[in-house]
Structure formats: C-alpha cells, structure tokens
Amino acid sequence: MRTPQELERKKPAKKAAGKRGQVDVARIVDVLKAFSVGQYGGRLDLAAFEGSPLLDVARAVNATADHVEAEIREARQRIDLVSSGVDQAIEALVKLVIQGDLTGNLRLGVADAALTPLIAGVGQVMETLRKFVTEIREAALQLSTSSAEVLAAATQNESSTSAQASSIHETTATMEELKGASHQIAENAQMVASIAEQTLSGAKTGEGAIKAFMTSMEKVRQNATEVDDAIAKLSKRVERIGTVVEVIDEIADRSDLLALNAALEGAKAGEAGRGFSIVAAEMRRLAENVMESTKEIKNLITEIREATHAAKEASDGNKRMAGEGEKLGGNAMQSVSGILSGIQETSDAARVIHLATQQQRTATEQVVQSMAEIEEVTRQAQSGSKQATGAASELTKLAERLAELVKRFTVE
Amino acid sequence: MSETCEILLFQVGAGVFAARVHDAVRIGSVRDVPAEDLVVITALGTPFERTRGIVIAAGEDGREHTLVVDQALGVRSIPAADVRALPPLASECLASRAVAGYVELDGALTLLIDLRALVRERPGAAPTAPNQRAA
Numbered sequence: 408m409r410t411p412q413e414l415e416r417k418k419p420a421k422k423a424a425g426k427r428g429q430v431d432v433a434r435i436v437d438v439l440k441a442f443s444v445g446q447y448g449g450r451l452d453l454a455a456f457e458g459s460p461l462l463d464v465a466r467a468v469n470a471t472a473d474h475v476e477a478e479i480r481e482a483r484q485r486i487d488l489v490s491s492g493v494d495q496a497i498e499a500l501v502k503l504v505i506q507g508d509l510t511g512n513l514r515l516g517v518a519d520a521a522l523t524p525l526i527a528g529v530g531q532v533m534e535t536l537r538k539f540v541t542e543i544r545e546a547a548l549q550l551s552t553s554s555a556e557v558l559a560a561a562t563q564n565e566s567s568t569s570a571q572a573s574s575i576h577e578t579t580a581t582m583e584e585l586k587g588a589s590h591q592i593a594e595n596a597q598m599v600a601s602i603a604e605q606t607l608s609g610a611k612t613g614e615g616a617i618k619a620f621m622t623s624m625e626k627v628r629q630n631a632t633e634v635d636d637a638i639a640k641l642s643k644r645v646e647r648i649g650t651v652v653e654v655i656d657e658i659a660d661r662s663d664l665l666a667l668n669a670a671l672e673g674a675k676a677g678e679a680g681r682g683f684s685i686v687a688a689e690m691r692r693l694a695e696n697v698m699e700s701t702k703e704i705k706n707l708i709t710e711i712r713e714a715t716h717a718a719k720e721a722s723d724g725n726k727r728m729a730g731e732g733e734k735l736g737g738n739a740m741q742s743v744s745g746i747l748s749g750i751q752e753t754s755d756a757a758r759v760i761h762l763a764t765q766q767q768r769t770a771t772e773q774v775v776q777s778m779a780e781i782e783e784v785t786r787q788a789q790s791g792s793k794q795a796t797g798a799a800s801e802l803t804k805l806a807e808r809l810a811e812l813v814k815r816f817t818v819e
Numbered sequence: 820m821s822e823t824c825e826i827l828l829f830q831v832g833a834g835v836f837a838a839r840v841h842d843a844v845r846i847g848s849v850r851d852v853p854a855e856d857l858v859v860i861t862a863l864g865t866p867f868e869r870t871r872g873i874v875i876a877a878g879e880d881g882r883e884h885t886l887v888v889d890q891a892l893g894v895r896s897i898p899a900a901d902v903r904a905l906p907p908l909a910s911e912c913l914a915s916r917a918v919a920g921y922v923e924l925d926g927a928l929t930l931l932i933d934l935r936a937l938v939r940e941r942p943g944a945a946p947t948a949p950n951q952r953a954a
Binding site for chain 2: 668691
C-alpha cells in the first residue's frame with residue numbers, strides 16, 4: 408500500500424492513472440460482488456490490467472476464483488459421493504427393515520471418510536436393532552407365554568370367580584334360609600322356654616297333687632284297716648248269729664219232731680186224739696216256719712259270710728292297693744322331683760337357647776348383609792375378571808401379532 | 820160216720836210212701852241211734868239224708884229198729900175205703916213183700932208200706948216166712 412506522501416508526489420501522473428485505476432477497481436469490485444453472491448464463473452480480463460498496478464490483484468482474484476471453483480467442484484463431487492453413500496445407506500436400511508434381514512452388515516458402493524461415522528452409526532443402529540429384535544422376540548415369546556398364562560389364569564380366575572359368585576349366591580340364599588330358620592328357631596326356642604315354664608308350673612302342681620294323693624292313700628289305708636277291723640267284728644257277730652240260729656234250728660227240729668210224734672200219737676188215739684193231732688199239726692207248722700226262717704237266716708248268714716269275705720278281700724285289696732299307691736306315690740314323687748329338676752334345667756337351657764338363638768338371628772342377619780355385600784363385590788370382581796379375561800385375550804392376540812411381526816426380522 | 824184210716828206219710832229218696840200209724844212207735848232223730856239199729860237200705864231205696872227215722876218194733880222180742888227216711892211228712896186221716904189191696908199181677912211183680920196196698924192221695928197213687936215187713940226183709944235180716952206177708 409502506498410503512503411499518502413508517495414501519492415502527493417505523483418499527482419500529475421496520478422490523475423490519468425487514477426482514472427484507469429478506478430476502472431480496474433470497478434472491474435474487480437464487480438467480480439468480487441459476483442463472488443459474494445456465489446457466482447464464481449466470472450473472471451477479470453488480465454489483458455485489460457496490463458500495466459495496471461492492479462494486475463496482480465486481478466490475477467489473484469482470478470486465481471482465487473479458480474481455486475474456489477475447484478474447491479466447489481471438489482466439494483460438490485464429495486457431496487454427491489456422500490449423498491450417494493447416504494442414499495445407499497438409507498436404501499440399504501429401508502431394504503433391511505422391509506426384508507427384516509438384520510444378519511449382515513452395511514456395505515456401500517462408495518468409500519468416503521465422511522461416511523465412516525454413518526456406516527458405523529448404521530451398523531450400530533443395526534446392531535441395536537438386532538438386539539432390540541432379539542430382545543423383542545424373546546420378550547414377545549415371553550409375552551406370548553405370559554399372556555397365555557395370564558389368559559389361562561384370567562379364564563381360571565373368571566371361572567373361579569363365577570363359581571365363587573355362584574357359591575356366594577347359593578351361600579347368600581342359604582344364609583337367607585338360615586336367617587329364616589334362625590328366626591323360626593328363635594321363636595321356637597321362645598315357645599319351648601314358655602312351654603318349659605308351663606311344664607315346670609304343671610310339674611309343681613303335679614308334685615302337690617302327688618303329695619295330696621299320698622295323703623289320700625294313707626287315709627285309704629287307715630280306712631281300710633278300720634274297715635278290716637269292722638269286718639272282723641262283723642264276722643264274729645255273724646258267726647255268733649250262726650251259732651244262735653243253729654240252736655234255734657235244733658230247737659225247731661226237735662219241736663217239729665215232737666209235733667210229729669204228737670200227731671202220730673193223736674192219730675193212734677183215733678177220734679179221741681183228733682184235737683191233739685190238730686194242735687200237733689199247728690205246732691209242727693210253726694216249727695216248720697221256724698226252720699224255714701232259720702234256713703233263710705242261714706242263707707242270709709251264708710251270703711253275709713260271702714259278702715264279708717268279699718269285703719275282707721276288698722279291704723285287704725284296698726290296703727294292698729293303698730300300700731302300692733303309697734309306694735307308687737313315693738316313686739312318682741321321686742320321679743316328679745327328678746322331672747322338676749330336669750324341667751328346671753330344661754327351662755334354664757331353653758332360656759339360654761332363646762338368648763343364643765336371638766344372638767344367632769342377629770349374627771345371621773349381619774352375615775346375610777355381609778354376604779350381600781360380598782356378593783356385590785364378587786359380582787364386580789366377576790365383571791372385572793371378565794374384563795381381565797378379555798384384556799388377556801387381547802393381550803395374547805397382541806403378543807401373537809408381535810411375535811408374528813418380530814418373526815419378520817432375521818437376526819441370525 | 821164212715822170209718823177212717825190214719826196213715827203216716829214219709830219220703831225216701833224221691834218217693835213218697837204211706838204207712839199205718841200203728842206200725843210206727845215214734846218219729847225220732849237218727850243221731851242218737853246205734854248204727855246196728857238203723858235200717859238205711861230197703862226196697863224203698865236209699866235216703867238222701869240221714870236225719871229222721873221211723874222207729875219200728877219189728878221183732879217178736881220187741882226190739883226197735885229205726886227206718887231212716889228223708890222226711891216224715893206228717894199224719895193224715897183218710898177214709899178206710901181209700902185203702903186198696905194190690906192187684907194180683909202187681910203183687911206178683913213186686914220184689915218186696917212190704918207193700919201192703921195203695922191209697923189215693925190228692926189224685927196220686929201212694930204205696931202203703933208195711934213197716935214191720937220192710938224192716939224184716941232188710942239185708943242181713945232173718946228170712947221171712949210166707950205166712951208173715953202183710954195183708
């Protein structure tokens with residue numbers, strides 16, 4: 408570059424030279440302006456710069472343009488080369504992806520250092536894809552297996568849930584029946600308790616009746632003894648009467664005999680003894696009347712003896728029966744005492760049962776309520792189980808689909 | 820006034836018989852009579868009971884025998900004409916010679932017994948001569 412002093416010294420020549428220089432500079436500027444917009448095809452006419460101090464500049468500009476164009480061409484060639492490699496890589500990738508063959512490595516028809524990272528990256532991508540596909544295949548296989556198991560489990564679960572729901576429904580129905588039965592049992596227990604109370608009261612009344620019966624039996628036995636004594640006395644009296652009647656009968660018989668002999672003697676006496684015979688006949692009639700009467704008395708005594716004997720037997724029977732009645736009463740008393748004790752225990756037990764059945768009824772109602780809630784939950788679980796089964800089925804299908812898709816990729 | 824006949828009526832077993840009152844010494848009880856003096860089984864039959872006896876003096880020695888009867892029914896006075904002899908056929912047919920005839924009492928025929936002859940022909944008694952048969 409020239410200093411301002413040099414320019415000041417050469418001012419006359421400078422004027423002509425300055426005009427040319429301005430032209431040259433303008434030419435150079437035009438070319439540079441074209442360069443600045445990427446048009447490197449323009450060149451400076453070096454002949455026009457002969458003698459110009461800007462000749463070297465023009466040469467340098469043209470050389471720069473040439474160099475830049477060369478660089479551009481080289482860059483374009485390289486870009487084309489790299490683009491071709493990239494296209495090949497992409498095409499190879501697409502082809503691999505479409506065909507699913509991940510067994511090989513990427514080989515390009517061009518070689519460029521710039522493609523090395525790409526090739527390495529594509530190889531890494533393929534390796535990653537192989538790993539992914541392998542893992543996905545294994546995962547799909549496991550998924551298929553697991554989904555099948557899940558489906559089986561879900562199906563089993565659904566079946567179990569259905570069975571459980573059915574069982575719970577039946578259990579609920581049974582519990583409803585049990586609730587009714589518990590109610591009935593509670594009522595029956597209350598009735599049993601009431602009956603036990605009544606039975607207890609009745610048994611106590613029976614105990615009193617047995618005591619009265621035993622008192623009556625004692626009285627009957629005493630009366631029978633008194634009757635026995637009276638019968639013995641009566642029997643003695645009757646025997647005494649029999650003796651007296653025998654005497655009377657003997658006397659009547661003798662009277663009859665005397666009257667008969669008197670009549671006989673009267674008859675022997677003939678007419679003189681007629682009156683005697685009449686008196687004897689009357690005496691004999693009286694004696695016969697007496698004998699008839701004594702005969703009736705004997706018959707009556709016989710009947711009285713038989714009746715007395717029967718009364719004695721009846722009295723003995725009464726005493727025996729009274730004794731047996733007292734024994735039976737004692738046995739009955741013991742039995743009633745045992746029954747009273749048993750009924751008391753039964754009554755207590757019935758009350759306990761009544762309370763227990765009331766609690767059971769309450770508990771059963773709670774169980775029924777809980778069973779209803781469980782049934783609702785089970786129904787929801789059943790619905791969820793069906794949904795899970797459906798989802799598992801879908802999952803299985805998806806796993807199969809995934810497996811089918813993964814099969815398209817070959818990694819070995 | 821018609822002639823009468825006094826008869827003693829007695830019963831042996833089921834049969835009622837008559838005897839003349841003079842044949843009987845008395846009527847007595849058999850309880851106090853020795854057994855050998857009792858006449859129980861005769862042609863009239865066997866009495867049911869042994870309470871009454873008709874005392875008869877049958878022997879020539881005046882020994883008394885007691886004919887056991889069931890009942891001494893009494894003494895009756897009947898017309899003598901009512902006393903009938905047995906028809907010959909009946910007399911021959913009867914085994915006992917003590918039947919002296921018959922009387923009709925209250926429309927029924929009653930055999931009239933010779934008590935002495937009856938006692939004499941009792942079992943074990945001495946045979947009776949034909950001329951001793953009662954008329």
